[in-house]
Amino acid sequence: MNLDYLWHGFAVALTGQNLLVGLIGCFIGTLVGALPAIGPINGIALLLPIAYSMGLPAESTMILLSAIYCGAEYGGRISSILLNVPGDAGAVMTALDGYPMARQGRAGEALTLSGISSFVGGILGSIGLALFAPVLASLAIGFGPAEYFVLMVFAFATLGSMVGNQPVKTLIGCTLGLMLATVGLDATSGAYRFTFNQPELGDGIEFVVLVIGLFSISEALVILEHQGRGFTVIRELGRMTVRAADVARCTGTMLRSSVIGFVVGVLPGTGASVSSAIAYTTEKRLSDTEDTFGKGDVRGLAAPEAANNATACGAFVPMLTLGIPGSGTTAVMLGALMLYNIQPGPMLLTERPEIVGGLVASLFIGNFLLLLLNLPLVNIFARVLTVPNWLLVPGILVLSIVGVYSSHASVFAIFLMFGIGMAGWLLRKAGFDMAPIILGFVLGHVMEINLRNALAISGGELSILFSSAICIVLWVMAAAVAVLPTILSWRSRRLKVARTARMAATDG
Amino acid sequence: MIRFLTKMVAAAALVAVAAGGTALAQPAKPECLAGAKPGGGFDLTCRLAANALLATKQISQPMAVTYMEGGVGAVAYNHVIAKRAKDGNLITAASSGSALLIAQGKFGQYDENAVRWLGALGADYGVLVVNADSPYKTLKDLVEAYKADPSSFAIAGGGAVGSQDWMKASLLAKAAGQEPKKMHYAALEGGGAVLTALEGGHVQVGSGDAAEMVKHHVAGKVRILAVMAPQRLTGALADVPTAHEQGFDIDWPIWRGYYVGKDVSDADFDWWVKAFEAASKTPEFAKEREERGLFEFTMIGKPFDERVKADVARFKQLAKDAGM
Secondary structure: OOOHHHHHHHHHHOOHHHHHHHHHHHHHHHHHHHOOOOOHHHHHHHHHHHHHHOOOOHHHHHHHHHHHHHHHHHHHHHHHHHHOOOOOHHHOOHHHHHHHHHHHHHHHHHHHHHHHHHHHHHHHHHHHHHHHHHHHHHHHOOOOHHHHHHHHHHHHHHHHHHOOOOHHHHHHHHHHHHHHHOOEEOOOOOOEEOOOOOHHHOOOOOHHHHHHHHHHHHHHHHHHHOOOOOOOOOOOOOOOOOOHHHHHHHHHHHHHHHHHHHHHHHOOOOOHHHHHHHHHHHHHHHHOOOOOOOOOOHHHHHHHHHHHHHHHHHOHHHHHHOOOOOOHHHHHHHHHHHHOOOOOOOOHHHHOHHHHHHHHHHHHHHHHHHHHHHOOOHHHHHHHOOOOHHHHHHHHHHHHHHHHHHHHOOHHHHHHHHHHHHHHHHHHHOOOOOHHHHHHHHHHHHHHHHHHHHHHHHOOOHHHHHOOHHHHHHHHHHHHHHHHHHHHHHHHHHHHHHHHHHHHHHHO | OHHHHHHHHHHHHHHHHHHOOOOOOOOOOOEEEEOOOOOOHHHHHHHHHHHHHHHOOOOOOOOEEEEOOOHHHHHHHHHHHHHOOOOOOEEEEEEHHHHHHHHOOOOOOOOHHHEEEEEEEEEEEEEEEEEOOOOOOOHHHHHHHHHHOHHHOEEEEOOOOOOHHHHHHHHHHHHOOOOHHHOEEEEOOHHHHHHHHHHOOOOOEEEEEHHHHHHHHHOOOEEEEEEOOOOOOOHHHOOOOEOOOOOOOOOOEEEEEEEEEOOOOHHHHHHHHHHHHHHHOOHHHHHHHHHOOOEOOOEEOHHHHHHHHHHHHHHHHHHHHOOO
């Protein structure tokens, strides 16, 4: 296997500038992860335009953003453990066992152990990415418009079945994203759609505007709304070292969860919230013999943390090789590449190896930096949890406005951002998640263009969508992920019924 | 970017010392507006003017390049007309693609008479490419095969139906006596995607520009069948025959030029014309142009103005012929 790109990438990532950029990214990432209000997608959405207008080269920007992404997956555990409020979506499950540990006075241990799990997940995920990316990239040349279209069908199928516990709202969110994607110049016919004769809308709704509006502005509004709702931060961290026995107990958990996390990350459309939930429930099913999960079991803490970090790495695989996002955050990073006029896709690895290699190499370096940042310095980040909202909210708003204006130099874009932010806030109040909207927007755009191009190539014959082996495999996979969860939930319900029946029998 | 600016400032300081303020009516703050993101064709066009004018000492201060993306230059066009019609400091990048969009009414309510066309400093040329293992060796082979079975050919271009790449493909269809509207045309995102689709065997013919295809042609991954230029191109494509040589009257230059606002004074306009003319005759300019992969195409002042208007009229006719 040819790993030249990776060695070349280390040369890129180890330059002074990129190391510094990576370190800054890791620091900011841990910070945004630790703050319950903002997650990786907000951090990246806010910093992307700033990095771009600072004139950083494309590979440095990608290193910065990926460091933030991974850093946030590390940082998210801090507020889960100390506050019982997940710092980001991937850390929801971390709170289940982390917070009980903290209440038992083992907060320091929990932070250290989860830091180590994050590191294991991150490193294994990076190895997976480094090995898997060239393989997929070599397959990717076989992806024509028809194959891409079926791949998108598969992505939507995974989304519908796996994201969240509110499938209908996920579906509506996706549809909203699809609708937003139709605004602007139609790439096939060259007609303007839904632009209301505004030249500013000619290229559609700009990605940065949509992301910052949906995530940052709506977030600022949500924080304002919950003003005054207090949290109790656990301040007694206790001992900061871990017991060797705990690490030994978690080793299997970490390895299994890393693999689960990576695989889920590679699937387009799903993210850390899904993988950490799967890893946690799998681990509970496998090893919860004494019913200690949820009461401060170290394995329940290690599983989601290893998984969410591996997912962050896995999500880069489809992004770097096929040009489609593996998660909401990588969707934003794709937008970053396009901001630099770099067309993501199968040719990226051959044409811009410094970007792909630099990014992958920086993940390895970044994980070491993050381990260093997160073990001895965890106290500093824990203190961040007390940042007052009167500082946070204006900060987010200023960064949003500066960010949008600096990348598009248009006042119209700022108003559009605020409009989208208001709409996003209302949707969040109604219980919608923002990530499906972004994924619908990005995937929908790719899906529409490729369907139309496939049909243009075949002259309108639908058979082209079933013509290649790749297509058929993808159709089967799409059908499987759409149907399997239903079967599984039916089976588990039946098992549960059987078990209660058995228990009733033994009781009687 | 920062390094580039520093270099420009340093060069400017040198020039200022050496020349000590030369020409009359020189714009105080020369600026070139690129109607797209940094890195695209308009950016390249602006950089050509900025570097060439500075290198040939026509301007004593570096020319700032600013960006205003939207509608492939439409936002910039409307901005110049509405807000900066009198600004003698400002030139804006344009290409034959802009003329095509104007012809199709896609630049808003304004037509080609709403600005003053200053000049073009270089051109690229349309090409038709096939995969390296394609059985078609000449344009004639391809036209014959297309004539025999048009529905078995999928053609990819880096633009929508009606774009320059589509127009080039439609000339192929017309040469084969087929209706352009019935082409199996896939609108991909830029020349890179066209190359991927060709190399993956998803389409049989690609329509694009010489500069973006030349590297892959030299590397033996694709074959350029014809360049749509009046005579053979220089450099790596010297061995590729023109469409004319192969008996087809197909011509597609993609010029890269500039316009200024409609109300810019004649004095300012003439200054730009003289500066362009003087710069374009120097070897430094030829070097700058070649570095950007552009071929010679210098047309300044009145002839360029006439050319743009003739192009718009021709594109209107072409679009009508193609049944758009």
